[in-house]
Amino acid sequence: MAKIESRKKQNPKLQQSELSDGRASLYLEYYLGRTETPVLDENGQQVYYTTGAMAGKPKYQIKHSRKKENLNLYIWLHPRSQQERVQNKNTLALAEKIRFEREQTFLEDREGYRLRKEMDEDFMEFCKEFIKMPSLTKYTRITLKHGLQKFMDFLAATPRYALYKNNLKMTQLTVDMIAAYVEYLKENGTGDGPKIYFRMFKRMVTAAVDKDLIKKNPCRGFVLKNDNMTLQKEILLPEEIQQLVATHFEGERTEIHRAFIFGLYTGIRWCDTVSLTHANVDF
Structure with a gap:
């Protein structure tokens, strides 16, 4: 042989x-x-x-x-x-x-x-640099920041991992820590929040894995799903929308009224509506 x-x-x-x-x-x-x-x-x-x-x-x-x-x-x-x-x-x-x-x-x-x-690099510092990448959209950077902050909140709130809240090496990011983080998100969030936070967190971990800073992805096998039996967001009925559109009062701010209607029919968020300019309109 x-x-x-x-x-x-x-x-x-x-x-x-x-x-x-x-x-x-x-x-x-x-x-x-x-x-x-x-x-x-x-x-x-x-x-x-x-x-x-x-x-x-x-x-x-x-x-x-x-x-x-x-x-x-x-x-x-x-x-x-x-x-x-x-x-x-x-x-x-x-x-x-x-x-x-x-x-x-x-x-x-x-x-x-x-x-x-x-x-041995600090995972938090790596994430902060990753968020600054110019290839990311403004929305993605904002969401990634929220995802990182949520993970830091988890470390600070968990006695077992509070030691790492200021410095967490790549090698210290373990499967047990991820499992505890997933449970933390389930217990401290509702609707789409936990799923989005974890998705952004996994994106940063995957980036570290791709650069060979983490040898084995500790997030593999962990998935956060919504509870399909519960209503995630309260939704206005068509007749309620019509009633709001037709409602006027003395001293109302018409631009706010129009922006609200615009949001109802497009789904765009308020934080995006306020930053719209004529240059954003594709005629």
């Missing part, structure tokens, strides 16, 4: 993944270091060891960070002919050459330390 040789001190290491067709796919595995996250109790307080040699010392959760690079090279797991054995030998030689070149680049550029540093 074909098997690659991997030395402990190599970084990256050449690894293989068995396929169902009798071959193995070769890939490189980089070790980027480790992170230490304090273990907290339900009240957000540091947990300490109570027994053993570590008694009295704070507990930390250790997480090792790795990255894989697929080489798109394949070897036969059970070569049956001389041709397949020669093919394996040449493929492994090429893979080792690539591995050695990657290792030199890794050491020269200290890529592992750079990636580790980026993963």
Whole structure:
């Protein structure tokens, strides 16, 4: 059976993944270091060891960070002919050459330390910079700001996570934290609000994942849906609209009356109505 040789001190290491067709796919595995996250109790307080040699010392959760690079090279797991054995030998030689070149680049550029540093960036600061992107519309930026503020409110209001309200590293954004945030939104919102807040939050998390700042999207699998059995917004009946349109009184502001009618028949929001100018009209 074909098997690659991997030395402990190599970084990256050449690894293989068995396929169902009798071959193995070769890939490189980089070790980027480790992170230490304090273990907290339900009240957000540091947990300490109570027994053993570590008694009295704070507990930390250790997480090792790795990255894989697929080489798109394949070897036969059970070569049956001389041709397949020669093919394996040449493929492994090429893979080792690539591995050695990657290792030199890794050491020269200290890529592992750079990636580790980026993963230790503050998630909040990343979101604030993301919101400033010129490609986003004004409405999207406003909604993203509300989504970020809602998440910050959740951290501050949750004893377990209050420690992170001012600084939350990318590696500290966990699945458990997202699950708690989803429950917070359900309990502290009605109508479309919770769904919109979470959608904007997921958009910022996905942007961090796309930049390799977060290795695995912690929001995957979480969905917020509206309760279809309840009326989300109060709606005026047609006869009520006609009554409001026909209603006038002394001292009324006609421009407000017209703007209200305009909103009723177009669905446009008041905050957008007040910013309309003649330049916005497509004649």
